[in-house]
Amino acid sequence: MTCAPDAATFRLLDDTVGWEQTEVADLVGFADPAGVRLAHPGPDPDGPTREDLLPWFPDPRLAPGCRPCSWYLVAGRRLLRRDTCTGGWTPVWPRERDPHLRAPRAVAANGHRVAVVDGDRVLVWHNEGDQLVAVIRTHRPRLVALGQDGRILVARAGSTDLRRFTPDGRPCGVLRTGVPGELLGVRVGPCGAVWLLTDDLRVYRDGVESTVESMVDELAAGALVSADENGFCLREPGPDGDHVTTCHTWLGEPADHPPASPGRYAATGQFHTDLIDSGISRCRWHRVRIDADVPPGTAVSVAFVVTEDGHHADSDWQHVPPGITDLLVDQPPGRFLTARVRLSGDTSATPVLHRIRLDFPRTTSADLLPAAFRVDPAADDFTERFLSLFDATLADLDRVIERHPALLDPHGVPDRALPWLAGLLGLTFESGWDAATRRALLAAAPWLYRWRGTRQALARAIRIVFGVEPVLDELADERAWATVSAPGPAPGLGSVRLFGRTTTRFRLDGSALGAAPLRAYGDPDTDPLTAHAHRFRVRLPGPADERAVRRLVTRQAPAHTEATVHTGGAGFVVGTRSAVGVDTAFVPLPPPVLGGPHPLRLNHDGVLRPGPRGARHGLEVGVVSAVGIHTRVS
Incomplete structure (x- = not known):
């Protein structure tokens, strides 16, 4: 359908081909299939922020207690405990029992034990502060952690090594972690593993760098969601089941306003591309297409310049307004193109740039017009740009038509497209079927439609959905007259109950009054067949959902038939034919x-x-x- 005389070539900028990036500032993800995005502020631009890690490594002044919604807070020279009923903060000790802390800076809790870093010592209490059990004196303590086995770990300022102490405060060695930087948090996992958070926001498990996903799987998350120099916020389940966020100052007082959430992303970021070579001298670059996700409050803007030798002035850049994702290149001919891409946002979200496509050389349907339409250069440029609108629309239609066969491939479409493809073929999926079963049904749909209503089609549908080989019995074949005969197609003694024809339906000169029913339709000789005609039984070995099997059989069986479903049990079923391997x-x-x-x-x-x-x-x-x-x- 495309009216352009020749097929244009193109160049992609993405993680697979390469972004040709230079002069990168505050952007990450050039090798990530997800796309290029704004970097995180701080030491780890591509990793989590400090706020992201607060639920697992809270501020040292805060520590979760042993009960739900129970917290400890170092406020000035006091240690406060949160009242789980009112949500307020009260001192742990009354005035007469106040231990007179000197300069508390960190708190830790595990079970009913509480530890406070106070000046050059670490104090440890049992029973949530009722009994002082250890006073540890060490040089410049900064952080403390309590293990499940009662051990005490103390981190000193300027060092990543941990001093180990027994539950009563006796030293028992040094744990040399070997991690670089300075520690921001220490936690002991349920299995005794020591988790560390360093100042470059990297997570370590027993001295080996780990991932945030592994930390989330092993450590329980707390309710702390934000913190700054003015206060902190806790997000906890409310009485009606919804989560409620409460904010407090560092003195334990309710905060009028929540702390300002630090930006998760940089405000702006940009990169330049190297010289992109078209391989054509005096090439007329045609079109630029940008594939990006742009949330509200963010933008992606592009500027580019075309040169023949790579030299250009600042005024030569063609700037594209933010929000434009498909445009024509309005530049003089040249072999090389250089792009400048800028991402911006409000620091709470980031745009994600997936791909940039550069089409060249310029080929439009204007090339098919007579030369008289292209005499005037200004009119020729307008004609090319005007017809490019229609060329782009027709090219999109061509692309849809080219991809249409792929949409009918059950093994190639995404999982979310399977119900649409099933509706196109007249199939119905049940919610319990996985994607593999749905794809197998779609692949077998032509064969199932061709043989629909037969034993083979029903058996194959059951095999695809339930993964077992069914046994299909037509009841009419089992209800022939009983005869004493040699082994063969006809049933013999021991297979069916012997009875006479005069007892199945009233016959003149043959049946006794009251011994046979009186019916006046059909040939009495065919009663054993017509009584059970169009009836069949489906039996499956092993346990299965009989209702699901029955629904599938109803959809696949002919409309004039009636089916019964039986799944394998633990033994013989009295009064019902049982099959070895199915029921026994x-x-x-x-x-x-x-x-x-x-x-x-x-x-x-x-x-x-x-x-x-x-x-x-x-x-x-x-x-x-x-x-x-x-x-x-x-």
């Missing part, structure tokens, strides 16, 4: 044991007579085995 299993008898919690009843629960190879062997092919003697049916 031949297993050996347990060894006979007298006495015990389940005493054996002779001649009832066990058989004292051994089989050909002992009492514990089951049914053997080619060997005479007696059910109930050598085996049992369960």
Whole structure:
């Protein structure tokens, strides 16, 4: 459909081909398939922020207690405890028992133990502050952590090594972590692992750098969601189940305004590309397309310049207003193109740049017009730009038509497109079916439609959905007249109940009054078939959802038929035909044991007579085995 005379080439800028980036500032993600985005402020531009890690490594002045919503707070020279009923902060000790802290700077809690870093000492209490059990004197203590086994870890300023102490305060060695930088947080995991947070916002487990995902899986998150120099906020479940955020100052007083949330991203970031070579001298670059996610409050802007030798002036840049993602290049011809991309936001969100496509050389449907339409350069430029609008629309239609066969490939479309494709084919999915089952049904849909209403189609649909081989029985074949005959197609003695024709329907000169029902339709000789015609039974080995099987059978079976569904159980079903391998299993008898919690009843629960190879062997092919003697049916 495209009217352009020649197919134009293009160049992609993305993580696969490369961004050709130079002069990068406050941007990350050039090698990430997710796309280029604004960097985080701080020492780790591509990692989490300090606020992201607060639930696991709170401010040293805060520590969660042993009870829900219980917290400890170092406020001035006092240690406060949060009242779980009112949400207010009260001193841990009354005035007569105040330990007179000198310069508290950090607190830690684990179970009913509390530890406070106070000047050049660490104080440890049991029973939530009732009993002082240890006074640890060390040089410049900064952080403290309590383990599940009672051990005490103390971090000193200017060092990443941890001093270890027993529960009563006796030193027991130094744990040399070997991590670089300075520690911002120390926690002991439930398995005894020591987790560290350094000033470059990297997480370590037992001295080895770990991921935030591993930390989240092992450590429980707290309710602290934000903190700054003016106060902090806790987000906790409310009485009605919803989460409620409460903010406090560092003195334990309610805050009128929550602390200002620091920006998660840089405000602006940009990068330049290197010279992008078209390989064509005096190339007329045609079109630029930008693929980006732009949340509210963010923007992506692009500027570019075309040169023949790489030299240009500042006034040569063509600036594209933010929000424009598809535009024509309005530059003189040149072999090289240089782009400048800028991302901006309000620091709470970031745009994500996925791809930039550069089309060249300029090829439009104006090339098909007579030369008279291209004599005037100004009119020629307008004609090219005007017809490019229609060329772009037709190119988009061509791309949709080219991709249409891929939309019908059940193995290539995304999972979310499977219900749409099923609706196109007239199929219905159940919510419990996974993506693999849905894809298999879609792939088998042409064959199932071709053989719909047959035993083969129904059996294949059950195999795809439930993964088992069903047994399909037509009841009409099982209701023939009983005859004494040799083995063959006709049933013989022991397979059906013997009865006479005169008892199934009243016949003149043949049936006794009151011994047979009176019906006046059809041929009485075909009663065994017509009574159960169009009826069949579906049996599945092993446990299965009978209602789900019944729904599938109803959709696949012919409309004039009636089906019953039976799944495998633990034994024979009295009054119903049972199949070995579906409802039964031949297993050996347990060894006979007298006495015990389940005493054996002779001649009832066990058989004292051994089989050909002992009492514990089951049914053997080619060997005479007696059910109930050598085996049992369960």
